[in-house]
Amino acid sequence: MLQIMEGSHAVAEAVKLCRPDVIAAYPITPQTHIVERLADMVADGELDSEYICVESEFSALSACLGASAAGSRVYSATSSQGLLLMAEVCFNVAGMRQPVVMSIANRAVGAPLSIWNDQQDSISLRDAGWFQWYAEDAQEISDFHFLAYKVAEDNNVLLPGFICFDGFILSHTYEPVDIPDQESVSAFLPPYHPVIQLDATDPMTMGMYATPDYYMEFRYEIDKAMTQSAIALRKAGSEFKEHFGRDYGELIEEYRLSDADFAFVALGSVCGTIKDAVDEMRKDGKKVGLLKIRSYRPFPAEEIKKALSGIPLVAIIEKNLSIGSRMKGAVGLEVKDAINDSGVCVYSYIIGLGGRDIRKLHIRGVYEEAMKGNGDTFYGLREELL
Secondary structure, three states: OEEEEEHHHHHHHHHHHHOOOEEEOOOOOOOHHHHHHHHHHHHOOOOOOEEEOOOOHHHHHHHHHHHHHOOOOEEEEEOHHHHHHOHHHHHHHHHOOOOOEEEEEEOOOOOOOOOOOOOHHHHOOOOOOOEEEEOOOHHHHHHHHHHHHHHHOOOOOOOOEEEEEEOOOOOOOEEEEEOOOHHHHHHHOOOOOOOOOOOOOOOOOOOOOOOOOOHHHHHHHHHHHHHHHHHHHHHHHHHHHHHHOOOOOOOEEEEOOOOOOEEEEEOOOHHHHHHHHHHHHHHOOOOEEEEEEOEEEOOOHHHHHHHOOOOOEEEEEEOOOOOOOOOOOHHHHHHHHHHOOOOOEEEEEEOOHHHOOOOHHHHHHHHHHHHHOOOOEEOOOOHHHO
């Protein structure tokens, strides 16, 4: 049913339909509305889940890890410093192959303190072993949660996942969202049946000490499972289309790329702005297009290489900063590596950090800078402050 709702509430409604057994989260701006709504659902009897009140984000994910190891479907949500406080546990969750799903309302990381949006928090944990998907709008936020449990709980994957969406820009904005009914979701996402779980009658150890003779193989298996998650997402995305009519069978989305000689590449909500800018620039005779990356982990290198084949100039719109790197942004480094073609020029532009607006005029500005050969830099710096 189509409803107008806040992005955070769309997340809560989707999570309710996924039927988690345990929810543990600590409120942090701009994620708070999600867990507030879920707490109300549990208190009002709308959602049959155990809601664990904790004293920190570290405790929240630790509780989720324990509950998942005991065989429960679990959920959490966080942002920014909260995610970084969870960092140690994030590695443990992936290493123990627990299919935890967590919403990340992306927010800048201090210092200086900022409650506004960029993608530094989740990008900083790109190597933790969680798949990372980035939503453009509230509909994708909602749909990605159904897909995330489907993929995470696949026996060939068994990895946790981040559903990332831009804080305030999406979390606090009201949009129309098609919320499916419980029967339809249950047909797509059956109850969770763990392969292995803690059992007092049959004790075992999880996450135990590994000597150098064994540790490397564990990390290899996580990497192999991440590759499998791409296969599982394509399968689940196509199945999702059969159930709900929306197609997520690809890890990327191409917008007006077929005849483009210039491509923007981006993650998240800024893709909507770029699409509008592309439409306007097309009217001016500029053959531009957009490559939207839905899945940052696993990184769809082959799909990106194919989509950008023959396009001589590429501009990455980065809402993160890889300090000290040549290209400045983490996404640009990986796109450059994926293309691996000296005939394609790839520039990275750091823009919109700490919630600074990214408007269509800025997208045009990036295009103009790229056409001049000025790239791998910050865009929109206030020179008077430097």
